[in-house]
Amino acid sequence: MQQAQSIETRLQSAIKDVVGFPKPGILFKDISPIFLDAELCRDVTKEFVKQLRNIPDAICVIESRGFFFGMLIAQELQIPLIPLRKKGKLPGTVRSFTYDLEYGSATLEVQSNILKPGWNILIHDDVLATGGTAIAAAELVKAEGANVAEFCFLMSLDFLNGTEKLAGYATPVNSLVRF
Numbered sequence: 003m004q005q006a007q008s009i010e011t012r013l014q015s016a017i018k019d020v021v022g023f024p025k026p027g028i029l030f031k032d033i034s035p036i037f038l039d040a041e042l043c044r045d046v047t048k049e050f051v052k053q054l055r056n057i058p059d060a061i062c063v064i065e066s067r068g069f070f071f072g073m074l075i076a077q078e079l080q081i082p083l084i085p086l087r088k089k090g091k092l093p094g095t096v097r098s099f100t101y102d103l104e105y106g107s108a109t110l111e112v113q114s115n116i117l118k119p120g121w122n123i124l125i126h127d128d129v130l131a132t133g134g135t136a137i138a139a140a141e142l143v144k145a146e147g148a149n150v151a152e153f154c155f156l157m158s159l160d161f162l163n164g165t166e167k168l169a170g171y172a173t174p175v176n177s178l179v180r181f
């Protein structure tokens with residue numbers, strides 16, 4: 003069925019704000035309702051692909067909410083998917099990148115020698131907030147000898163200026179909804 007509303011409007015209605023989750027002071031953007039609407043998921047996937055400047059060689063997806071649309075995008079493009087996971091989840095030799103959070107730090111890992119040198123990589127996650135997680139992903143891609151070609155997010159929280167921080171790595175930085 004042809005939808006009259008834009009993807010942006012449909013996502014704005016589906017994404018639910020949860021005050022004070024997972025801790026006080028955070029306005030959590032719950033994307034779970036999107037997955038109840040199969041037609042919206044299909045259209046979101048197509049929109050991600052439509053907004054790409056070039057077809058990437060592979061997509062790197064960030065644990066864990068980047069996995070949902072990451073695999074759909076990979077299948078739509080018929081390209082390899084490489085998961086970037088939290089510390090200790092991936093077997094074998096891994097490359098790690100540790101970055102600062104508001105309180106403490108976090109580590110993202112990729113299995114070594116999976117990314118091919120010179121590959122153009124699309125990095126995907128659900129939410130772009132401060133940009134720290136996406137920068138960690140970009141640093142891992144670069145350290146493995148691949149190129150950060152583009153980023154795509156379901157949404158960006160623009161008041162945290164993540165898009166500007168990613169500009170030094172790759173443009174475009176596409177977000178389907180901005181808050």
Ligand code: AMP
Nearest residue numbers: 029030031067129130131132133134135
């Ligand atoms: P950041 O590193 O600050 O850009 O945060 C991005 C990561 O944290 C993503 O993997 C998101 O899933 C998660 N995240 C950050 N802020 C929120 C939020 N307000 N609602 C949901 N997820 C968030």
